[in-house]
Structures are given as C-alpha cells and as structure tokens.
Amino acid sequence: MLTLDFHPAGRHFLQIPGPSPVPDRILRAMSYPTIDHRGPEFGALGLKVLAGIKKVFKTEQPVIIYPASGTGAWEAALCNVFSPGDAVLMYETGHFATLWKKMAEALGLKPEFLGDPGIEGWRRGVQADRIEARLREDSSHAIKAVCVVHNETSTGVTSDIAAVRRAIDAAGHPALLLVDTISGLGSADYRHDEWGVDVTVSGSQKGLMLPPGISFNAVSEKAIAASKSARLPRAFWDWTEIIEMNKTGYWPYTPNTNLLYGLHEALDMILGEGLDNVFQRHQRLAAACRAAVNAWGLEIQCADPAVYSPVLTGVMTPEGFDADAIRRIIYDNFNMSLGTGLGKMKGKMFRIGHLGEANELTLMATLAGCEMGLKLAGVPIAGSGVSAAMENLMAGSIAAADRKAA
Numbered sequence: 001m002l003t004l005d006f007h008p009a010g011r012h013f014l015q016i017p018g019p020s021p022v023p024d025r026i027l028r029a030m031s032y033p034t035i036d037h038r039g040p041e042f043g044a045l046g047l048k049v050l051a052g053i054k055k056v057f058k059t060e061q062p063v064i065i066y067p068a069s070g071t072g073a074w075e076a077a078l079c080n081v082f083s084p085g086d087a088v089l090m091y092e093t094g095h096f097a098t099l100w101k102k103m104a105e106a107l108g109l110k111p112e113f114l115g116d117p118g119i120e121g122w123r124r125g126v127q128a129d130r131i132e133a134r135l136r137e138d139s140s141h142a143i144k145a146v147c148v149v150h151n152e153t154s155t156g157v158t159s160d161i162a163a164v165r166r167a168i169d170a171a172g173h174p175a176l177l178l179v180d181t182i183s184g185l186g187s188a189d190y191r192h193d194e195w196g197v198d199v200t201v202s203g204s205q206k207g208l209m210l211p212p213g214i215s216f217n218a219v220s221e222k223a224i225a226a227s228k229s230a231r232l233p234r235a236f237w238d239w240t241e242i243i244e245m246n247k248t249g250y251w252p253y254t255p256n257t258n259l260l261y262g263l264h265e266a267l268d269m270i271l272g273e274g275l276d277n278v279f280q281r282h283q284r285l286a287a288a289c290r291a292a293v294n295a296w297g298l299e300i301q302c303a304d305p306a307v308y309s310p311v312l313t314g315v316m317t318p319e320g321f322d323a324d325a326i327r328r329i330i331y332d333n334f335n336m337s338l339g340t341g342l343g344k345m346k347g348k349m350f351r352i353g354h355l356g357e358a359n360e361l362t363l364m365a366t367l368a369g370c371e372m373g374l375k376l377a378g379v380p381i382a383g384s385g386v387s388a389a390m391e392n393l394m395a396g397s398i399a400a401a402d403r404k405a406a
C-alpha cells in the first residue's frame with residue numbers, strides 16, 4: 001500500500017484487533033481544517049468530547065485525553081498514582097499484561113506477577129480468588145494497587161473486572177484498581193464507576209474506530225487523592241493541570257485537534273447505535289467467528305467459554321503449521337491482514353479482529369479469506385467454517401426471530 005505499484009482492487013481487509021478499520025464518516029470528519037486550539041470553537045469541541053467519552057467509560061468522573069498511543073496512557077496511569085519502589089500486584093493474562101509489567105519495572109515500581117507460567121495461563125482470564133488470597137496475606141498493606149488487563153488483545157480473553165473489585169473488597173484491602181481496556185472500550189461492556197475502578201486506561205484505535213494517536217485515563221476520586229502524594233517524576237502526563245484546563249474545554253498544550261474531530265464523530269456513531277446494541281453486535285459476530293473455528297476443527301486460544309472475547313478470536317494452528325506463514329498467504333492472495341501471535345504465542349496462533357465497524361458481511365468475508373488461506377497452507381480442516389458461521393448468523397437474525405414469533 002505504501003509503494004506506488006501496489007493497487008489491489010477494493011478495500012484492504014484490516015482484520016487485526018487494532019487498529020481497526022476507520023469508517024469513512026470518521027475520516028471525513030478528521031479532514032476538517034485544523035483550528036486554533038485556544039479559540040472559542042475549540043473549547044466547545046473539547047467540552048463535547050470530554051462529556052461524550054464519559055458515557056462510553058460509564059463514569060461521572062474526569063476522563064483525561066492524551067495525544068499519545070495507549071502505551072502513553074499506561075505510563076500516565078502509573079506515574080500519576082505511584083512513588084518509586086511501590087509494590088503493585090499485576091496479573092499475567094498475556095503479552096500486553098507482560099508489557100505493562102515491564103513498564104512498571106522500568107519506572108522503578110516493584111510489580112509482582114500472578115498467573116501461571118507457560119501458555120496455559122494465557123488461555124484464561126484473571127483468577128480473582130488468587131488476587132483475594134494474595135491481598136489477604138498482605139496485612140501491612142504494602143501492595144499499593146492491583147493492575148489487570150480487561151480485554152487481553154494478544155489472546156482473545158476478557159477478564160471479569162467486577163470480580164476483581166469484589167476480591168479486593170473481600171480482602172478488606174485499600175489497594176487501588178488499575179485496568180487496561182485499550183482494546184475493550186466501545187466493544188465490550190465496561191463500567192468504570194460501577195466496578196469501582198480507580199484508573200482505566202484506553203486508546204483510540206480499537207473499539208472507538210479512530211486511527212491511533214489518542215488515549216485515555218478515566219480516574220476516580222481515590223486515584224486523584226493518591227496522585228497528590230505520588231512521587232514518580234511526571235510532567236507531560238500530570239493529571240492536575242489537564243483536569244483544571246479541561247473544565248473549559250482546553251488543554252495545557254496543543255491537543256490532537258483532528259483526532260478530536262474524529263472522536264466527536266465516533267461518539268456520535270457509538271452513542272447513536274446505543275452502547276448495548278454495540279456490545280450485542282460484537283457478541284453476535286464473535287459467536288459466529290467461534291462457530292467457524294469450531295467447524296474447522298481448530299482450537300480457540302481462550303480455553304474458558306465464560307471469558308471469550310467479543311473483540312477478537314485467537315485461532316491456534318496445529319503442530320507443524322506456522323501461523324505467520326498462513327497469515328502471509330492470506331495477505332498476499334486476498335489482501336487481508338490478520339493479527340500475529342505475540343510473545344509466547346509467536347507462530348502458534350493468528351488473531352481475527354471483529355471489532356469496531358465490523359458487521360455480518362465483513363465477518364463473512366474475513367472468514368472466507370481465512371478458510372481459503374488455511375486450505376492453501378495445507379492445514380487439515382474438518383469442515384467449512386464459512387457455512388457454520390452463516391448458519392449461526394442466520395439463526396440469530398431478525399428474520400429468524402420474526403419467523404419464530406409468527
């Protein structure tokens with residue numbers, strides 16, 4: 001696509017679990033002229049997007065918007081509430097949880113990593129009872145926070161955040177709760193206030209359907225109070241001045257104006273469809289995708305049906321078949337990008353993104369590309385995943401419901 005001699009017909013199928021395809025409506029909104037970020041129109045835009053994004057996080061508390069990728073918002077969350085040497089309890093759900101833990105170490109924190117070594121731990125979500133047991137042992141309250149990933153994008157496992165909150169409360173422990181929902185927000189049910197999350201980290205390029213480039217910290221009163229005494233060095237990421245200036249719709253520095261136009265449009269799309277409808281659509285597509293994987297006779301990376309991700313599905317390839325070689329065949333022949341296996345899963349799986357602007361027919365095209373690629377790679381498949389997914393979608397269709405009612 002970057003070279004001038006590559007002109008495939010039609011759309012590239014960007015089926016990685018983020019960045020997700022950016023709808024035309026959003027691309028058009030982003031092409032409005034850049035305006036003065038200190039002028040009157042900007043303040044009105046700022047107030048509107050800051051109010052709208054709270055609805056997506058389901059919070060009444062401040063949401064900070066950074067001109068950065070999700071990694072920046074991870075750092076912002078850590079450096080605003082912690083001091084050098086603070087102990088934090090993190091949970092190994094996959095590659096992104098591992099990267100967040102590495103960042104905590106690099107910033108001078110002392111993370112403890114719960115979870116199971118090997119690949120098995122990457123096939124299940126957070127086990128809240130293990131968090132509870134560890135916090136009960138910590139009678140001196142040395143652990144300052146529990147940090148977990150809501151939707152682990154490297155595996156397709158969505159952890160139960162409400163259960164983590166209950167575990168912290170059951171242990172009677174004052175630890176803060178920090179959650180990464182960079183790939184969950186706007187695709188999977190998420191409730192910052194109701195679940196008692198202190199800092200939620202998210203990003204623009206997954207469920208929100210925007211290009212990469214802005215990210216978020218949703219905070220709580222307890223997190224803001226912790227930030228007053230936190231001593232990790234911070235300047236650009238500091239919440240205080242941003243929250244103050246955001247009251248009138250402005251930022252202390254030049255914000256990402258055109259991405260904020262895009263966010264304004266994305267909020268209109270998501271809130272217009274209705275959050276619950278958005279979540280149901282993702283669940284419907286994810287179920288059809290899993291029906292396809294089951295029909296192929298391949299294994300889904302997530303081993304616990306209770307925590308299947310609505311955002312993406314991880315497909316494990318049989319012994320002897322390099323998942324990246326299959327991805328390459330699909331890319332070269334059918335102009336579609338699938339997610340690679342990350343960290344421990346390198347070469348052992350590919351990831352099908354079905355988030356954001358996805359619908360029934362984009363999923364069917366995606367599955368057709370996968371099925372052809374698997375066959376071309378010589379992977380022995382049990383049956384047609386495409387047919388199974390079609391049956392699944394038809395069974396859940398409005399027409400099928402109408403027929404049953406008649």
Ligand SMILES: *Cc1c(COP(=O)(O)O)cnc(C)c1O
Nearest residue numbers: 069070071096151153182183203
């Ligand atoms: C994408 C992602 C990140 C990293 O975000 P960047 O925008 O690439 O910096 C972190 N955590 C999760 C769960 C993600 O999906």
